[in-house]
Amino acid sequence: MTETIQLTKKDFSSDQDVRWCPGCGDYVILAQVQKTFPNLGISKENIVVVSGIGCSSRFPYYMNTYGFHSIHGRAPAVASGVKLSNPDLSVWVITGDGDAMSIGGNHFIHVLRRNIDMNILLFNNRIYGLTKGQYSPTSEVGKITKSTPMGSLDHPFNPPALAFGASGTFIARTIDKELKHMGNIVAESAKHIGTSFVEIYQNCNIFNDGAFSNLTDREVKSDNVIALEEGLPMLFGKEKDKGLILDGPNFKVVNIGSDYSIDDLIVHNPKDRNLGLLISEMTYDENLPVPIGIFYKEDKPTYDSMMIDQINKAKEKDIDLQSIIKGSNSWNVK
């Protein structure tokens, strides 16, 4: 599948006008994906981008690959059919918090459980954009929106934790403003064999502007975000003076200095299941920074490869169609 001609970002841009609101976080994600794809070593005709419904789900129209803008919540199921039909394809699902966590929650958990080899990019803006501003399943409790004038009552999903609970084999998070980080994570997710899940915090500047400003504003972000890197200690803060240790079964923030040194910090190992679970659960803990990076990854046989194995095994027996049609109890009438 390697192309002899090096493709560029332009090769992956379709001729359609991009119609998101000016300033929407989706633009940079699109640009970053278009930049990353030429380096995957996969030719255009072997890439399929599938989406559901929502602002983010317009994404396939702007990619010059095969694309399918399906119905609300169902992209993982459509993509499963695509991948299982032709395992040689590189299959991408573009979805949003309403699409994947609410109406499509069932498909989301089941595709992860099956570990079908595809990549899911979830643009989480914590709001319904396309239907003009209702709270979403990832909105914070008490969110005041058109449908919740006195504040929302339900507790939000934390998508990586849900993915972890559904036996996801690649769980990561990035932020629309962190272009380089996003590019790397998208590329890593493409390399993973199995279902990879990437949550992308995305700013909806129309209906939920600033939802992630504490994670993106230059002055505060370093103190609020921890970027996890395999093999490196869990260090963060503007001055790189803070880190995470384990206090019993929980993370605790410590200051590097008199009491703790870098050597006391936990070293990130995305293959460690226990650590993966703790990291996935960090998001809503006010005492902890919000993690980005690859939380967890695991090598596990994929559904698609096992399906092919079964078919190949079945093919060892040479059965012809006519004998199946004939069955075991036929008779002849003269």
Add this chain to the structure above:
Amino acid sequence: MSKNSSSSEVVTIRFSGDSGDGMQLTGGQFSDNTAIFGNDLNTLPDFPAEIRAPQGTLYGVSSFQMQFGSRNIYTAGDDLDVLVAMNPAALKVHVDDLKEHGLLIINTDNFTPKNLKLAKYEENPLDDSALDKKYRVIKVGMTSLVTEALKDLELTAKEKARSTNMFALGLLYWLYERDMQTTINFLNKKFKNKPLIIDGNVKALKTGFYYGETIEVVKTTYRVDRAKYESGEYRNIMGNQGIALGLLAASHCNDIGLFFGGYPITPASDILHMLSNYKSFGVKTFQAEDEIAGITSAIGAAFSGRLGVTASSGPGIALKGEAIGLAIITELPLVIINIQRGGPSTGLPTKTEQSDLFQAMYGRNGECPCVVVSATSPSDCFEMAYEASRIAVEHMIPVLLLSDGYIANGSEPWKYPDVKELPKFKFNYAVENSEDFNPYERNPETLARKWAIPGFKGLEHRIGGLEKADKTGNVSYDPDNHHLMTQKRQEKVDIIANFIPDATVLGKTSGKLLVIGWGGTFGSIKSAVVKAQEEGLSVSHLHLKYINPFPKNLGEIILNYDKILIPELNMGQLLTVIRAKYLVDAQGYNSIKGKPFSSNEIFEVIKKHLED
């Protein structure tokens, strides 16, 4: 025996007992044996929706009915010549269907006070002479005879009692002068690793057979002569089997991969089970997380160049509605199978009905016409599954295939085809790297768009559920374009009338009354019409297999009769469609009892309509 049933040409028998008594297996064995013997036959299994309904209760009764004979058989029969009742509840539920002087075979061992109470009998009916006056009753303590016969086998009392159904089968084999070997072969295969169970069952079978031979009670044996068939190769087939084989043949003979996405539901699950056994043909089956994922995965597969198939029953089809719309607007080849059951909602899962025709025709948002075809009998399922697949790929369109619980579980002899002679599909593949490729450019004859499959070089394109611009397929909100595309989607369905066979009439091509049916009522209508014709009545029968679009000549045919009668197991759905389309004053005959029409019932209705 009464005059009515002494004719050995056709016999109707019913095995009935508790759901745990193995009546379905017994009936299935008898029908396979009957088919191989060379009778034509038709079967009607009937069982409770509960897998293990409480033992001995009236609602826990399971039965298997079959009509067989030396002439053509179109239904599972109306009144019974023979009833096997394994317990009081079975007797209570079924005895009224037995003809006067019919043969009633009873397992007396189950007529315990407890079972009698469960069956709501105040007195033991076996103690009363009423039964003996009306029927020819054979009372056998089957369980004790079997237990005695198996006393030397190291089986538990429960295991011994469980082979009692084989006793009943053996007795019936003796009655109809059959060879037991097919069942012995079956038992050897089924219990391959349990030799003791094989022994027990075979012994029980033979005990029943020899019981019939030895004991004086059964005085007459019956022999139903072989039916006259066209020459050829035959096998017995059930409806859902026919569908699975039709899909497999469509895939294999046309070199197109088959992808089946589905979710378990009664009475459609067997299609998934069967297809999952055909992996050696490359068939991919996907048991999805829900009905919606079943169809949307099949849509993904169709996008990727496979024959996408999903199957369900009414409630599942309701869930798939939005996705059917997606397949219609994206113009992908998809086969959607509905094995209809009693509705609404969960309704009657194990009973038959024809009440999803409106759902098939209209059950989606927007102007969303779908091709609808229907199978008329178990053996027709193969052909219609093959046809549905053909129309789907040749016309790049979803096709809804309607079957029903009666067809799905019923069986009949099938003259199976030589697979080399099956018609080949004409595909609409796009050519790689074509300069001027447009995803929504159409074939002028069929209006089908081209199938450009991921992996084809230079044809990268996007499709989806938003309205498409004509030709380019780009998203379009243009008002005139929406009107045009709506018309095209309709025209695309209508034009299929040019690619399907004309409707044919059984009987004279004009006359006083035309009976129009569709689906599983074929047998009852046909038997009734044949009987009426034999009595000199001016009536013909037309059974529709293509419902949307209708065959081109249907309108003309309708004009040749004074009256139109449309019997359906619903409140008049085809009736409404036909009245609307042809402005004809057709009359309905409707019954919604979860069971097929009896042919007598239809015959009476025909007579009434000819009298008026």
